[in-house]
């Protein structure tokens with residue numbers, strides 16, 4: 235079991251996503267923006283966001299990577315899969331799940347600007363603004379969060395836990411047998427996540443996951 239603590243419950247996420255979609259719909263009326271989405275962490279955010287948009291829009295995906303090894307940061311941004319759409323003269327909204335140091339986004343903004351985008355705005359669900367190393371303009375922010383590693387709602391720890399309906403702070407990265415006893419002992423942990431069946435384990439504790 236992994237030790238984690240709930241940071242943002244599902245209902246707060248859903249309300250915020252609706253609010254962001256309404257703001258975007260108001261701002262982009264008549265402009266058909268292209269939502270460039272950062273894989274993989276933003277896939278759930280995008281899916282929920284577009285279902286609340288009331289304006290014509292298109293979506294695209296791009297795969298960049300800055301976290302190379304679970305929790306550990308890297309400044310090197312690698313483009314793993316390129317953008318296929320023609321972005322010349324398009325109004326771009328970059329959809330991101332979380333901004334941390336800002337290196338990933340800064341790299342992407344430079345790339346899109348060079349390719350002739352008419353305008354570029356950034357929409358992120360989570361912003362760790364206190365961890366910023368390079369300045370990036372962020373126009374739509376869901377939640378500003380402290381500098382802690384978070385999982386859920388698309389965000390992973392070693393490619394897992396993307397399916398959690400809530401955002402949780404990771405308290406311990408070890409999945410040793412010792413850690414399975416930690417929630418009961420300390421009383422600090424609101425939710426224990428079963429490494430094999432995260433959603434099921436949480437539901438079994440009587441808490442809502444969707």
Ligand code: IMP
Pocket residue numbers: 272275300301330331332333334335336337338339382383384385389390391
């Ligand atoms: P940045 O380049 O430091 O801003 O990193 C942004 C990317 O790192 C995000 O798009 C995520 O993929 C990943 N990331 C940053 N913080 C977290 C976190 O707390 N949990 C999971 N992934 C994270």
Ligand code: MG
Pocket residue numbers: 275301389390391393
């Ligand atoms: Mg990741």
